Amino acid sequence: MSAWELATKVRLGKLDGAGELVRDMEGWIERAGLLELAITIGHAQRAGSWPQSHRDPFDRMLAAQSAIEDLPLISRDPVLATFGVRLIW
Numbered sequence: 001m002s003a004w005e006l007a008t009k010v011r012l013g014k015l016d017g018a019g020e021l022v023r024d025m026e027g028w029i030e031r032a033g034l035l036e037l038a039i040t041i042g043h044a045q046r047a048g049s050w051p052q053s054h055r056d057p058f059d060r061m062l063a064a065q066s067a068i069e070d071l072p073l074i075s076r077d078p079v080l081a082t083f084g085v086r087l088i089w
Contacts, residue, residue: 001039001065005058042068052082 003025009015010022021028029036039061046064047057054060059075063083066073072086081087 001037001058001061005062008058037065037069037071039065040068050083052079054079054082 003022006015006018006025007022010018026036043061043064046068047060050060050064054063059077059080060083062073062075063080063085065071066085067083072088073080074088076089
């Protein structure tokens with residue numbers, strides 16, 4: 001999900017300097033010792049069915065993944081706290 005959002009922001013010119021990261025996202029994730037998290041049907045169902053008012057589909061999916069996988073979400077968006085996920089930052 002994060003790779004999709006980053007690639008979109010780079011394409012739209014909203015994230016200067018992240019082109020290298022987007023071009024080699026798999027490499028960056030591997031070098032950082034992180035694991036890829038696939039988007040599942042369960043994630044999609046949760047993201048689409050929450051009644052909370054948050055119009056950004058990227059953020060809704062990230063919150064759904066965070067909730068289902070019991071992982072903290074790195075974000076400064078206080079609205080994401082309404083989804084009941086743990087925020088870092």
